Amino acid sequence: MGGGIIKILDLNNIGVRGVNSVLHNFSEEGEENFEIHNPHGKHSIACGLDAHLFVEIKGHVGFYCGGMNKSANITVNGHAGVGLAENMMSGKVRVIGNASESAGATAHGGLLVIEGNASSRCGISMKGVDIVVGGSVGHMSGFMGQSGNLVICGDAGNALGDSIYESKIFVRGEVAGLGADCIEKEMTSGLQAKLANLIETSGIKADPNEFRHYGSARKLYNFDIDNADYY
Amino acid sequence: MCGIVGLYLKNDDFQSQLGKMFRPMLLEMSSRGPDSAGVAIYRNPVIDGQTKFSLAHSDSAFPWKTLEIDFAATHQCAVSIQKVGTHCILITEAEEETFVEWLKNSEHKIQIVGSGQSIEIFKEVGLPEKVYELFELKEASGTHIIGHTRMATESAVTTAGSHPFATGSDLCLVHNGSLSNHNILRRNLEHEGIQFQTENDTEVAGAYLTWKLRSGASLRQALEDGISEIDGFYTFCIGTQNGFAVVRDPIACKHAVLAETDDWVAMATEFRAIAHLPNAVNAEIWEPEPSTIYIWGEE
Numbered sequence: 001m002g003g004g005i006i007k008i009l010d011l012n013n014i015g016v017r018g019v020n021s022v023l024h025n026f027s028e029e030g031e032e033n034f035e036i037h038n039p040h041g042k043h044s045i046a047c048g049l050d051a052h053l054f055v056e057i058k059g060h061v062g063f064y065c066g067g068m069n070k071s072a073n074i075t076v077n078g079h080a081g082v083g084l085a086e087n088m089m090s091g092k093v094r095v096i097g098n099a100s101e102s103a104g105a106t107a108h109g110g111l112l113v114i115e116g117n118a119s120s121r122c123g124i125s126m127k128g129v130d131i132v133v134g135g136s137v138g139h140m141s142g143f144m145g146q147s148g149n150l151v152i153c154g155d156a157g158n159a160l161g162d163s164i165y166e167s168k169i170f171v172r173g174e175v176a177g178l179g180a181d182c183i184e185k186e187m188t189s190g191l192q193a194k195l196a197n198l199i200e201t202s203g204i205k206a207d208p209n210e211f212r213h214y215g216s217a218r219k220l221y222n223f224d225i226d227n228a229d230y231y
Numbered sequence: 232m233c234g235i236v237g238l239y240l241k242n243d244d245f246q247s248q249l250g251k252m253f254r255p256m257l258l259e260m261s262s263r264g265p266d267s268a269g270v271a272i273y274r275n276p277v278i279d280g281q282t283k284f285s286l287a288h289s290d291s292a293f294p295w296k297t298l299e300i301d302f303a304a305t306h307q308c309a310v311s312i313q314k315v316g317t318h319c320i321l322i323t324e325a326e327e328e329t330f331v332e333w334l335k336n337s338e339h340k341i342q343i344v345g346s347g348q349s350i351e352i353f354k355e356v357g358l359p360e361k362v363y364e365l366f367e368l369k370e371a372s373g374t375h376i377i378g379h380t381r382m383a384t385e386s387a388v389t390t391a392g393s394h395p396f397a398t399g400s401d402l403c404l405v406h407n408g409s410l411s412n413h414n415i416l417r418r419n420l421e422h423e424g425i426q427f428q429t430e431n432d433t434e435v436a437g438a439y440l441t442w443k444l445r446s447g448a449s450l451r452q453a454l455e456d457g458i459s460e461i462d463g464f465y466t467f468c469i470g471t472q473n474g475f476a477v478v479r480d481p482i483a484c485k486h487a488v489l490a491e492t493d494d495w496v497a498m499a500t501e502f503r504a505i506a507h508l509p510n511a512v513n514a515e516i517w518e519p520e521p522s523t524i525y526i527w528g529e530e
Binding site for chain 1: 483484486488501502503504505506507511512516517518520521
């Protein structure tokens with residue numbers, strides 16, 4: 001939380017457009033604290049924030065919360081719907097509860113922390129974001145991940161890391177199944193240090209020594225007739 | 232698109248408020264399905280030996296009382312009629328098959344939208360708010376309730392094509408998605424003696440479960456078999472006389488969220504439909520997993 005007073009934005013009074021237009025009205029240097037009340041599962045809350053705002057949402061949010069975030073630090077005190085922090089560029093998004101499918105989809109940067117479970121397709125097509133999930137993730141998580149780190153403190157569902165590029169996936173629990181071209185890889189000391197740092201930054205309690213590292217076998221990068229079955 | 236919603240009460244004290252609690256759930260899904268809406272409510276069970284029918288007629292001025300007189304005249308069997316909006320709830324001691332056969336051969340052009348001991352089904356084209364008002368559901372009491380707001384993709388916008396689909400006693404099903412093998416399943420089920428009223432894909436899923444339950448399967452077993460035999464995209468919410476179930480296909484790309492407190496279980500396509508339930512803020516909320524059967528009440 002930044003310094004200064006906390007301004008309250010009530011969705012019951014000003015609606016999603018009202019809330020987002022207040023939050024958009026700051027330059028990148030701005031630093032303010034906001035609380036958003038009565039989210040009632042509405043979509044697109046706190047999307048496209050450019051400034052260094054601290055935003056706490058008091059309750060459960062709908063789809064696309066924190067989407068396209070740049071610089072803001074957003075906390076959801078509840079459950080988040082589909083497409084949480086999709087296409088985030090930088091900044092932080094934290095969810096205290098569970099998240100629905102496609103959390104962190106296509107996100108380029110920043111840190112997404114889900115304290116509970118994420119559902120299917122967590123980190124789908126991630127492009128540089130760091131995602132830390134305190135619980136488990138559903139099937140097809142890390143699908144086509146290009147860059148960034150997906151840390152799963154619980155279990156992973158089927159087809160983890162399918163068609164993955166250069167994202168790195170770390171799993172503490174069981175993996176139900178790996179997707180095409182995703183393999184277990186060596187946990188180097190450099191990666192171990194990076195993982196420990198990510199876990200510490202996320203604030204989630206987990207021992208970095210208990211994780212396995214998964215990534216791309218790089219067999220799908222170029223067309224190979226022997227891989228035709230994968231396509 | 233389409234929106235589906237369901238509410239199952241764990242605490243009987245809420246029964247008198249069921250219709251009031253469910254109204255914002257259905258209305259919140261209007262933007263996902265403005266073409267038609269339907270509701271299946273479980274309430275006022277009839278005694279053994281009686282059957283309760285939900286009937287619909289395209290003429291809103293249809294004189295339902297004539298049905299009472301006509302049937303009594305030929306069958307020496309009493310029926311009671313209560314008109315609700317464009318539908319009527321008819322209770323009879325006649326054998327279910329006898330009444331269905333008589334109705335089919337009558338000149339009234341009446342559509343049976345549901346039957347059983349507890350279930351009442353109301354569905355109509357138009358905005359969910361209008362439909363809810365038409366059938367006086369705001370004041371309704373009951374044990375559980377399932378609703379659907381429809382954006383039609385696979386068949387026409389008609390009352391018959393609206394959800395929920397009921398194909399067997401007290402069973403109903405609402406669906407978000409589209410099925411790909413419904414034609415072959417329909418043909419197979421017709422061979423098993425199941426009758427269909429529409430060309431709709433969802434009716435086939437309901438009929439499949441009816442067939443399984445009639446064959447002696449439990450609800451869980453019927454749904455397990457359904458996961459392997461019904462192909463397509465689906466999130467289903469299913470009601471039986473005492474049960475409430477949710478299931479998603481193995482890919483699980485049709486949205487769904489479940490929420491549970493000590494007093495109720497709710498499912499919806501989007502959480503905003505659940506947000507206004509009492510104590511929703513403290514509910515346990517999660518996305519149902521693919522190929523996983525969630526059941527409350529009967530197994």
